Amino acid sequence: MSENLDNKGLRSIADNYDIFYIDLWGVIHNGINLHKNAIEALGEITKAKKKYVLLTNAPRPNKTVRLFLEKMGMNREIREHVYSSGEAALSYLKKNFLDEKFYHLGPSRDFDLFIDFKKNKTVDIKESSYLLCTGLFEERVDDLSYYRELFKEHINKKMICTNPDLIVDRGEKRELCAGSVALVFEKMGGEVIYFGKPFPEVYNQSIDNKEKKVLSIGDNLNTDIKGANLLNYDSLLISNGVHKEEIKKEGVDIVSKKYEAIVNFIQTELKW
Structure with a gap:
């Protein structure tokens, strides 16, 4: 059964992890606006001297994603943590299909x-x-x-x-x-x-994760959570995302079984 962190917050488990893989679209922003509580959580993770990657299935190079986030109002320090599926694909294409x-x-x-x-x-x-x-x-x-x-x-x-x-x-x-x-x-x-979540290569390219305790945070069971499961990482599902209506109707445990995904923690939105 998934543990609900809505009352206790991410702070209640943060000390258990070295690295956080955090999805962008659906967790940090909705394609139009940044989520204030999620941005605050990133600041607290930094204060706790923990590492994080904003791992996104965006079909663009890192620099393009960062420009998009800058226009949305995200500060430079946070933007530097972006790693995209497009960047991973670009590296492969240059080596094999140039x-x-x-x-x-x-x-x-x-x-x-x-x-x-x-x-x-x-x-x-x-x-x-x-x-x-x-x-x-x-x-x-x-x-x-x-x-x-x-x-x-x-x-x-x-x-x-x-x-x-x-x-x-x-x-x-x-x-x-x-x-x-x-x-x-x-x-x-x-x-x-x-190229992208849930496939391991994008995780491994983005940061040195060897022998680290990792939490993967996202709103998509097929990509964010299955990616965590494949790599034996713990997972935190943001329920106010792509599965919002399903979770409202059936609850997270039934929905996660339907997608054959293991959810360790759940939050309505990312909040410290």
Whole structure:
């Protein structure tokens, strides 16, 4: 059974851990505004001389995510703790696919992920060696059947997915993410290489976590919490996130079993 920290706060367990992996979207902000209590909690973690990583499944390099957070009003000291799935994917692409033609699936604003090798981008999927998925096209944000039709003749190509999230809440609006497109491709028999939570590589690249006691904090059972489970980290689920309605109806223990995830602690919002 998950322990509720709404009354005791994160401070009641913080001393038990060396490192905190903390999700950004859904925990620190909602895509529009920073959460004041979460920002205060980061300050207290720093005061306690503990390390933390703002680990995000954003399909962008670290510097782009930091710029986004700066515009939101986050101070420089906190922004320096960001590590993104896009950064992990970029490192892999430069080592393995730098000279191969790719077809980009996602909004045009994600161009900064491949700016160093943009000459290899093709507008014709038939000419590509691999597929680079950062999200959905602006004009096809909720039409997964379009992608199913697009992939029909290209299942033999590898897809690199830079955001395993299926959905995200931008304020009060729910949106599909790159993981939903990748799932369509996988169900058709295609091979997807994922970068981001819950896959271990992004955790290991972001900070030295060897022989450290770790708490992973997030609002997504499929990514944040399963990632913690795979690496034998303790987990704290923020319930006022993507699973908010499910948890209200059924409770965290039933919902976490449904997702085959182990939740050690739960809070409505991140609060010290």
